[in-house]
Amino acid sequence: MKDLNSMSKNPINAAGRAANNFSFFIWDIVSLFFQVLHWLFIGPFKGKAAKRDGIFEQMVFVGVRSIIIVSFISLFIGIVLAMQSAYQLEQMGAVIFVTGLVAVSVTRELGPVMTALVVAGRVGAAITAQLGSMKVTEQIESLETMALNPVRFLVVPRFLALLIMLPALTVIADLSGIFGGFIIGTLNLNIDPHLYLDLTKEFLEWKDIYTGLLKSAVFGVIICIIGCYNGLNTKGGAEGVGKATTESVVTSFVLIILADAILTAIFYFAKV
Amino acid sequence: MFKKAKVDSEPVIEVRNLVKNFGGRRVLNGVNLKIYKGEVMVIMGGSGCGKSTLLRHIIGILKPDSGQVLIEGKDINSLKARELDKIRLKIGMLFQSGGLLDYMTIKENIALPLTEHTNLDKNVIDIIVNLKLSMVNMRGMGHLLPSEISGGMKKRAGLARAIAHDPSYVFYDEPTAGLDPVVAGVIDKMILDFSKKLSVTSVVVTHEMQSVFRIASRIAMLHMGEIVEVGTPRQIKASKSKLVQQFITGSPDGPISFSQLGDDYLTELTKK
Ligand SMILES: Nc1ncnc2c1ncn2[C@@H]1O[C@H](COP(=O)(O)OP(=O)(O)O)[C@@H](O)[C@H]1O
Ligand SMILES: [Mg+2]
Numbered sequence: 001m002k003d004l005n006s007m008s009k010n011p012i013n014a015a016g017r018a019a020n021n022f023s024f025f026i027w028d029i030v031s032l033f034f035q036v037l038h039w040l041f042i043g044p045f046k047g048k049a050a051k052r053d054g055i056f057e058q059m060v061f062v063g064v065r066s067i068i069i070v071s072f073i074s075l076f077i078g079i080v081l082a083m084q085s086a087y088q089l090e091q092m093g094a095v096i097f098v099t100g101l102v103a104v105s106v107t108r109e110l111g112p113v114m115t116a117l118v119v120a121g122r123v124g125a126a127i128t129a130q131l132g133s134m135k136v137t138e139q140i141e142s143l144e145t146m147a148l149n150p151v152r153f154l155v156v157p158r159f160l161a162l163l164i165m166l167p168a169l170t171v172i173a174d175l176s177g178i179f180g181g182f183i184i185g186t187l188n189l190n191i192d193p194h195l196y197l198d199l200t201k202e203f204l205e206w207k208d209i210y211t212g213l214l215k216s217a218v219f220g221v222i223i224c225i226i227g228c229y230n231g232l233n234t235k236g237g238a239e240g241v242g243k244a245t246t247e248s249v250v251t252s253f254v255l256i257i258l259a260d261a262i263l264t265a266i267f268y269f270a271k272v
Numbered sequence: 273m274f275k276k277a278k279v280d281s282e283p284v285i286e287v288r289n290l291v292k293n294f295g296g297r298r299v300l301n302g303v304n305l306k307i308y309k310g311e312v313m314v315i316m317g318g319s320g321c322g323k324s325t326l327l328r329h330i331i332g333i334l335k336p337d338s339g340q341v342l343i344e345g346k347d348i349n350s351l352k353a354r355e356l357d358k359i360r361l362k363i364g365m366l367f368q369s370g371g372l373l374d375y376m377t378i379k380e381n382i383a384l385p386l387t388e389h390t391n392l393d394k395n396v397i398d399i400i401v402n403l404k405l406s407m408v409n410m411r412g413m414g415h416l417l418p419s420e421i422s423g424g425m426k427k428r429a430g431l432a433r434a435i436a437h438d439p440s441y442v443f444y445d446e447p448t449a450g451l452d453p454v455v456a457g458v459i460d461k462m463i464l465d466f467s468k469k470l471s472v473t474s475v476v477v478t479h480e481m482q483s484v485f486r487i488a489s490r491i492a493m494l495h496m497g498e499i500v501e502v503g504t505p506r507q508i509k510a511s512k513s514k515l516v517q518q519f520i521t522g523s524p525d526g527p528i529s530f531s532q533l534g535d536d537y538l539t540e541l542t543k544k
Contacts, residue, residue, distance in 0.1 A: 134374065142371030144333050145364075146385050147357040 028233075032151070033225050036159050039152040058161035062123050066169055069122070070115050074173035077110050078102055078180020086189055095189050099196050100203025102181030107208045111173040113260055116219035119166060120252040124227040127158055128248035131231025132241035140232065155228045159221070166220035167213045174212065211267050218263065219256050226252045284309045284473055285441070290329055290339035292322075299325050301497035302339070312467050312474040314484050316519065317494035318528065323477040324368065326494065327443055330475065331363055332356055343441075361389055364434030364472075368445040370426035372418040378405075378429045379414030385437040404432040408462060424455040431459070435466055442466060444476045448483050460486045481520060485509075493519065495528070 085101045131154060134140050143150050178200060185191045191199075230248035234240045266272075285307040292300040299322045307313045317323050328334040330341055332348045340347050343359055351359070365371070372381045382401045386392055392400075405411050408428040418426060427447060434442055444463060448456035460483050467474045478484060484491060485505050492502045493516055501508065501516050508516060518526030 130375075137369050137374070138367040138371040139373050141328070141333050142365065142367055142373070145331050145360060145371075146388070147360040148384070148388055 029225055029229055032155070032229050032232075033221070035151045036155055036225070039149070039156050040159075043152065054157040055160050058157050059165050061126075062119065062158075062161045063165035063168060066119055066122055066165075067172060070118055070169050070173050071176040073114055073118060074106070074111060074177040075180040077114060078106060078177035078182075079184055080180075081105060081110070081177070082181040082184035083188075086184065096191065096199065098181065098185055098189060099191070099199040102185075103178050103200045103204045104208050106177030106181070107174045107204065107212045109212070109260075109264070111177055112170050112212045112216040112219065113256065115170045115173045116166065116216060116223065116256045117253060119162070119169065120219075120223045120227075120256060121249055123162070124223040124252045125245050125249050127224070127227035128231040128234075128245045129241055131228055132234035132244045133238075135232060135234045136237050136240060150232065155224070155232075158228060159224045162220035162224045163217060166223070167216045170213060170216040174209070207272055211263075211272055215260060215263050218259055222255045222259060223252050226255065283307060284344055285330060285475070286340075286342040287326070287330065288340040288342070290326070290341065291337045292325060292329065292334065293337055299497055300329070300336075303494070303497070303499055305492055305499055305502070307473060307475060309473055310467070310471060311489040312463065312476060312487050314476045314478060314488035314491045315494055316477075316479055316481075316484055316491060318479065318519070321494050322497050323479075323494055324445055327365075327445055327475065327477055331360070331365055331443060361385075361437065362440045364437070364439035364442040366427065366430045366434045366442070366444045366447055368449070370418065370423075370430040372426060372430055372433065374418050377415055377417055378410070378421070378432075381418070381429065382414070382433045382436050384433070389437065400436065401432075404436050407435075407465075408432045409458070424451045424459075427451065427459060428462075431462060435470060435472075438470065440472055442472050442474050444474065444478075446478055446480075447476065448478060448480050453482075456480065456483060457486075463487050481522070 081102050082098050086095055086098050089095050089097055089101075131140070134154075140150050140154075143153055182193070182196055182200075185196045186193045227248050230244040230251070234244040236243075283306040285305075287303050287305040290300050290303040291298070303326060305313075305315075315323055315326065325334065329336055330343075332341070335349055341349065346355075346359070348356060348359060372378070373384070376384070379401050382404055383397050386397045386400060390397075401414065402411070405414055408431050410425065410428055410432065413421065413425070413429075418429070421429065431447070434444075447459050447463065451459065463474060463476060464487055466472055474487075476483075476487060488505050490502060490504055491508045492499050493508070493513075494500070495515055501511055501513055503511065509520070511517065515527045517523075518528050
């Protein structure tokens with residue numbers, strides 16, 4: 001017993017154990033993701049289709065209830081972005097480029113990321129809280145006892161809902177972000193409204209939009225898998241549910257930013 | 273009023289040398305138990321002695337560190353997922369907290385095993401659900417959510433779901449704990465009814481002595497992770513084991529000790 005105690009105080013051992021836990025965590029996350037894929041693509045051929053009822057409710061929950069906050073935030077991101085860039089571009093007499101700058105930054109970067117962060121905070125947390133309280137009240141076990149797979153039953157509908165709704169919300173965020181820029185551009189910078197829209201179309205390319213949407217789909221997967229993982233592995237009553245929820249939001253935030261950096265680098269070097 | 277169930281001669285469930293540790297702490301220490309067809313086996317023991325853990329092993333939602341669980345002669349831990357599911361379809365379980373899915377109504381909860389595992393017509397399922405609801409005296413309450421009913425009703429609804437698919441084995445985790453004596457009596461009577469009318473084999477975990485002697489065909493006493501005595505109610509009542517006698521009478525003095533004096537206790541107290 002004494003040996004164990006002194007071992008835990010050894011920093012190298014502690015670091016080793018942390019690294020070990022971390023690799024278990026990664027393994028669990030990846031295996032949960034593959035289980036979802038299994039139920040989506042292989043399950044149906046074995047006569048066990050993914051659960052489809054509940055997807056609609058989940059989509060409403062993920063999507064519709066987030067529209068207002070997502071558009072509100074993106075609108076102001078667009079406004080702030082326009083003002084900040086105008087401040088720089090005015091000195092070069094290039095105020096007109098505000099149009100393209102806002103449109104491209106919002107669609108490629110800020111729209112997808114801000115939407116994902118909002119949804120991680122709202123929906124990711126709620127998913128963990130729901131599944132976590134189901135776990136601590138033996139509901140997950142009761143599913144297993146009835147020979148119903150919790151991943152197929154609870155994770156897959158949320159996965160599909162996020163995969164569809166996060167890009168959809170991102171489109172809304174893109175539009176309101178551009179509209180924010182439009183407000184500053186036309187009212188404050190005196191750019192003609194028609195010219196503003198024409199220039200936006202000119203600067204904006206399809207790839208700006210679809211790389212952004214691709215990012216948001218990846219973020220959706222992250223939010224779902226992290227949220228469900230933390231929920232399904234909740235321990236220790238109501239207090240445990242609170243802990244898991246915080247954990248879930250923090251982990252999602254970090255992974256979203258990390259994935260954003262990786263994807264941006266890939267798009268940048270592949271010149272997409 | 274409480275007529276006992278008849279006991280058959282062939283064992284249908286067998287637990288062999290079951291050992292389970294949680295984080296270095298041994299909870300089950302070589303449990304051996306045979307359960308025969310048609311009997312009501314009551315497992316009694318103090319809180320936290322591993323009763324729920326033992327049940328979870330028997331239904332295969334926990335994996336033992338060593339030892340076996342045989343159901344109808346098959347080691348459930350060496351079965352493929354599909355075969356395990358087949359066995360689980362013969363099992364119904366009433367969880368300690370009911371285990372009803374909180375986002376479904378009582379009716380949907382009870383219908384779940386049927387809608388998921390049978391091709392029965394919706395109308396037929398409706399009839400079966402109403403039948404089971406009236407078996408547990410809950411007619412007309414199917415439209416409520418689990419959060420809208422009392423603890424005793426949750427247990428009864430959980431009971432209805434446990435028997436919805438006409439299982440051969442029903443497991444009850446503390447079915448009467450926390451209920452008033454009359455409701456507890458009603459539930460005990462239901463357990464006996466099911467075991468006779470539906471001719472199921474029942475395993476009941478409880479530490480309510482009144483319940484134990486009302487329903488048991490045989491009693492097993494679990495203590496410190498081991499089965500210390502098995503016998504009919506009469507044998508158990510006449511047991512010479514001080515442990516068993518103390519548990520039956522609820523006396524604070526005896527081999528089941530709550531004082532922890534000794535070296536361990538001193539080191540624990542002085543530990544920084
Ligand atoms: N999943 C788990 N992880 C760690 N410890 C557990 C777990 N489940 C149960 N335990 C511990 O095992 C012991 C037995 O628990 P349990 O089987 O629930 O007892 P009871 O006889 O009251 O049903 C308790 O001390 C409990 O803290
Ligand atoms: Mg228990």
